[in-house]
Amino acid sequence: MAVEDWLLLRRYSVTTVVVLATTTLLMACIAVYLLSLLRLRIKQKSLWKVPGPPAVSFITGNITQLYHAGAAKFHEHINQTYGRVIRVTGFLWDTQLIVSDPKACTTILLKEQDIFDESDWSIECNLRSFGPGLLSILGAHHRKQRKQLNPVFSVKHMRSMVPLFHIITRQLHDVLHTKAADGSQEIDMLDWFGRLALELVAQGGLGYTFNSLDPDAEDNEYRKAMKEYIPTMTGLQVLLPFSSLISRWPSWLLRFGAKFVPLPMLHNAIRITDVMHRYTKEVFDEKRALLEKGDDMFKHQLSEGKDIISVLMKTNGNASEEDMLPEEEILGQMSTLIFAATDTTSTALSRILLLLAQHPEVQEKLRQELNEAHSRAGETELGYDELIELPYLEAVCRETLRAYPPLSFIGRVARADTTLPLYQPIQTEQGPVSSLFVPRGTTVTVNILGTNRDPSIWGADAAEWKPERWLAPLPESVSQARIPGVYSNTLTFLGGGRACIGFKFSQLEMKVVLSQLIRAFRFSPSKSEIVWRFGGITTPSVKGSTALVPQLPILLERV
Structure with missing residues (x-):
C-alpha cells in the first residue's frame, strides 16, 4: 500500500x-x-385522576390550545368546566396542573416558594435576555437583590416621583391636545401608552429619556426591540422541550451554535438582547461617572438623581461588602425594570381606557371626582396624597386589575417532591381529594385570572367589570379565601418573595396618567372591534386585521 x-x-x-x-x-x-x-x-x-381536558396531540398535548393568541376562550372553558385544579398535558405527555385554589396558591407562592420556583426555561430566557436581575435568579441570591431594591420602591420614594410623572404625562397630554384640535380623532392609544410607559420608567427608573413622546422623532431602536421581545420569545417556545439541555450551555456556545440553526426567531432574540444590553450599559457608565464625581452631580440629571437606579447605585455604594451588588447585577436590574414596567403598564392603561370608553357613565363619574379633587386642592396637578385618597379612581384601577390582569397566569416548577393542600376538595373518579402529591419536575401554573374571577370567592358577578364593588364591603368569602396576593385580595401582582416589587410604582403611574387625561379628554369606542390576544401579556388588536399588530384605536375629543 x-x-x-x-x-x-x-x-x-x-x-x-x-x-x-x-x-x-x-x-x-x-x-x-x-x-x-x-x-x-x-x-x-x-395526578392523572385530576379532571382536565383531553390532550389533542401526543407530542404537544394541550399546548396549542393553552398558549395561542386566541386561547382566552379555551381558558374560560376549562375554568368553568374543571374548577380550581385542572390537569392539562404538555409536551410528550407531560402532566401539568393549572391551579386557582387559594390554599394551594398560598403553598406555591408563600409557604413553599423555594420548592415551587421559576422553570429552568424561564430563568434561562430572562438571564440571557436581561442579565442577573430579579427575574433570572433564585433563592437566597434573589432575596439579597430584593433587600437592596426594597428602599427604592418605598412609599417615601414613590411620593417624590409624582411631580416627574406629571411632567412626562403632560407631554402626552399636549400631543393628544394638538391631534384633537379639529374635533374628535381616532388615535391608537396602545402606541401612545407604550411610548408613555417607556418614558415613565426610563426617566423615573433610569434617569434617561428615549424621547418617546416626541411625535416627530423616529422610533427608538430600544423601543423597537422591546416591542419585538415578547412575540419573539413566544415563538421560541418550540425549543421548550430542549430547555434542560440548552440551559447547561454557556452563552458563547449558544451564540455560536445559533448561527447554524435555521430559526429566524432565535437570531432575532440575540439581536434584541444585544440592543437592550448596549443601551443599559451606556446609561450605567454615565451614572457611574457622575457618582465618582460626587452626589451633587446627580442633581443635574434629568430626574435630579431621584430615579430608581441612581438611588440604588448610591445605596449600593454605601452597602456592606456582603450586601453590595456587582455591576452585572445592577445592569440586570436596569433591563429587568424597563421590560417589566413597560408593556404591563401600557396594557393596563389601554384596558382601563377602553372600558371607560365603553362605559361613559363610569367615565363621567370619574371625571367629576377628579375635577372636584382639583378644585379642593387648588393645584394644577394632584399630589401623591390627593391621588391615593380618591375612592372612585382607586375603584376603577382595582376592578380593572382584578378582572383583566395583564398577566393571566405564571408558571412554576416543583423542584422537590411535595404535597399540595387544597382549600376545597376536588372530585375525581375515585372520590373527593383534599391534597395532591406533586412530584419533582412537575409544572404547576398559578391561574391568576381564574383566581381573580372565581365566582365562589367574588360572587356570581365575578366576571363582570363593576368598579362599585370596591365602594362597599367585599363578600366575606373574599377574606375567608385568604388569597396570597400583595394587592387587594387578588393575584394580579402575585405574592410571596417573587411578587412584583414595583406594583406601587405601576399603580402611581396609572393614577397620574388618568388624573390628567380623563379631565382633558372624552374617550369613545371606535368603529373597529377590539379583540384581546392571549399571551405572556394580553394585548389588544383590531379584529380581522391581517397584520396582527397590537393596537387600540379609540376616539378622543377635548372636554
Missing part, C-alpha cells in the same frame, strides 16, 4: 471515529433525557 493511500485511509478512519463518537454521545444524551422524562411521567401517575 502506498504511503499516500495509508494516510488517506488513516484520515478517513479518524473522521469515522470522531463521527461515531459524536453520534454515540448525542444518542446517549437523548437516551438519558428520554429516560428522565419516562421516570417523571411514571411519578406523575397520581
Whole structure:
C-alpha cells in the first residue's frame, strides 16, 4: 500500500471515529433525557385522576390550545368546566396542573416558594435576555437583590416621583391636545401608552429619556426591540422541550451554535438582547461617572438623581461588602425594570381606557371626582396624597386589575417532591381529594385570572367589570379565601418573595396618567372591534386585521 493511500485511509478512519463518537454521545444524551422524562411521567401517575381536558396531540398535548393568541376562550372553558385544579398535558405527555385554589396558591407562592420556583426555561430566557436581575435568579441570591431594591420602591420614594410623572404625562397630554384640535380623532392609544410607559420608567427608573413622546422623532431602536421581545420569545417556545439541555450551555456556545440553526426567531432574540444590553450599559457608565464625581452631580440629571437606579447605585455604594451588588447585577436590574414596567403598564392603561370608553357613565363619574379633587386642592396637578385618597379612581384601577390582569397566569416548577393542600376538595373518579402529591419536575401554573374571577370567592358577578364593588364591603368569602396576593385580595401582582416589587410604582403611574387625561379628554369606542390576544401579556388588536399588530384605536375629543 502506498504511503499516500495509508494516510488517506488513516484520515478517513479518524473522521469515522470522531463521527461515531459524536453520534454515540448525542444518542446517549437523548437516551438519558428520554429516560428522565419516562421516570417523571411514571411519578406523575397520581395526578392523572385530576379532571382536565383531553390532550389533542401526543407530542404537544394541550399546548396549542393553552398558549395561542386566541386561547382566552379555551381558558374560560376549562375554568368553568374543571374548577380550581385542572390537569392539562404538555409536551410528550407531560402532566401539568393549572391551579386557582387559594390554599394551594398560598403553598406555591408563600409557604413553599423555594420548592415551587421559576422553570429552568424561564430563568434561562430572562438571564440571557436581561442579565442577573430579579427575574433570572433564585433563592437566597434573589432575596439579597430584593433587600437592596426594597428602599427604592418605598412609599417615601414613590411620593417624590409624582411631580416627574406629571411632567412626562403632560407631554402626552399636549400631543393628544394638538391631534384633537379639529374635533374628535381616532388615535391608537396602545402606541401612545407604550411610548408613555417607556418614558415613565426610563426617566423615573433610569434617569434617561428615549424621547418617546416626541411625535416627530423616529422610533427608538430600544423601543423597537422591546416591542419585538415578547412575540419573539413566544415563538421560541418550540425549543421548550430542549430547555434542560440548552440551559447547561454557556452563552458563547449558544451564540455560536445559533448561527447554524435555521430559526429566524432565535437570531432575532440575540439581536434584541444585544440592543437592550448596549443601551443599559451606556446609561450605567454615565451614572457611574457622575457618582465618582460626587452626589451633587446627580442633581443635574434629568430626574435630579431621584430615579430608581441612581438611588440604588448610591445605596449600593454605601452597602456592606456582603450586601453590595456587582455591576452585572445592577445592569440586570436596569433591563429587568424597563421590560417589566413597560408593556404591563401600557396594557393596563389601554384596558382601563377602553372600558371607560365603553362605559361613559363610569367615565363621567370619574371625571367629576377628579375635577372636584382639583378644585379642593387648588393645584394644577394632584399630589401623591390627593391621588391615593380618591375612592372612585382607586375603584376603577382595582376592578380593572382584578378582572383583566395583564398577566393571566405564571408558571412554576416543583423542584422537590411535595404535597399540595387544597382549600376545597376536588372530585375525581375515585372520590373527593383534599391534597395532591406533586412530584419533582412537575409544572404547576398559578391561574391568576381564574383566581381573580372565581365566582365562589367574588360572587356570581365575578366576571363582570363593576368598579362599585370596591365602594362597599367585599363578600366575606373574599377574606375567608385568604388569597396570597400583595394587592387587594387578588393575584394580579402575585405574592410571596417573587411578587412584583414595583406594583406601587405601576399603580402611581396609572393614577397620574388618568388624573390628567380623563379631565382633558372624552374617550369613545371606535368603529373597529377590539379583540384581546392571549399571551405572556394580553394585548389588544383590531379584529380581522391581517397584520396582527397590537393596537387600540379609540376616539378622543377635548372636554
